[in-house]
Amino acid sequence: MNVNIALIITTYNWVEALELVLMSIKQQKVLPFEVLIADDGSTEDTKQLIEKIKQDFPVPLYHIWHEDEGFRKTRILNLAISKTKSDYIIQLDGDCIVHKYFVSDHLRGIEKNTYLYGSRVNIQEVFLKTLFGEKKINFSLFTKGIKKRGRNIHLPFLGKVLYGKQNTLSKKLRGCNLSYWKSDFISINGYNEDMTGWGREDSELVARLINKGVKxxxxxxxxxxxxxxxxxxxxxxxxxxxxxxxxAIKNKSVWCENGINKYIRV
Structure with missing residues (x-):
């Protein structure tokens, strides 16, 4: 499908992890149209890393920042998404290294009135010294230091056969591996900025998408x-x-009052 894709990466004060994530994006078999770092108030180190990496980054790389006033992921994501020039959003966290087919797999799955979500392999604490020391971004099924390694099997055809569309909120859903049409996001007014602090901001967003008829x-x-x-x-x-x-679930809400519309010029 011929569609412009924005990759939105949330981050907060962890340059070592963000560097590996951006390195893994550079090796994508299909590159996004643009990458936006949604920065929830990091210090100068993060800005310096992005300025360094963008010098030879293969696509436009933007740094969207606001002041650190606690966990405000909903606001920084709304602000970043309001600035995209793309039709489709893939969401990622700044502590999640991506497989080389990550973007192309999301692209392969795109359909109208549909959001996509994937799972994650976990890198264990004992492996962090090796991970950052060697700047490791590629992992096989047998790599030491990972768990949930069954999720590291790349067989797209099998996944398509086993999993179809659904109109219920899955417990497997994670905002660190989520994609959707920007138009669908805006139609429900994006993230609910009344939600501050960790937890449920992604699933509440998806609950409203489902209420809107997006599967x-x-x-x-x-x-x-x-x-x-x-x-x-x-x-x-x-x-x-x-x-x-x-x-939102009980009332079948399709809109939040405190959302992305305040950043969008009509």
Whole structure:
């Protein structure tokens, strides 16, 4: 399908991980049209890394930043997506290295009125010294230091046979491996910025997409990412975000009031 793809990468103060992620994007078999770093308030180190890497990066690389006022992933994603020139969004976290067919697998799965989501292989804590020391971005089924290695099998045909569309919210869904049409995102007013702090911001977004009639499709045995181990984020606002999500599901909401529209010039 001939469509412009924006790869949106969220990050916060972890340049070592972000460097590996950007290195893995450079080796993609199909490159995105543009890459935007959605930076939730990192210090100068992140800006310096991006300025260095963009000098020989194969596609336009943009740094979208706002001040650090705590976990505001919803706001920085809305702000970044409002600035894209692309029709289709692939979302990724800055601690997730991508398989060389990551972008092409999402591209292969694109359909109208459909969002896509994949799973992740986990890189273990004991492997981090080797990972960063060797700047490792390629992993086989037998690489040491990874778990959930069955997810590291790349067989797109098998995935298509086993998994079809669905109109329910999957527990397998992760915002670090998610894609959708920008027009569908804007039609529900994007992320709900009332949700601050870690948790449920991605699934609440998808719940409203489903309520709008957009169906999901799981990318099994394709669109593989490798999540780098880190300490868990604080979950002190999870109960609040849970309540916002449950309200959206119960009321079959297709719109949030505090969303992306404030950044879009009509």
């Amino acid at each position: 999901g499709k799981r990318l099994k045995f394709m669109a593989i990412i490798y999540h780098i181990w880190h300490k868990e984020s604080s979950k002190h606002k999870l109960n609040i975000n849970d309540a916002i999500q449950e309200k």
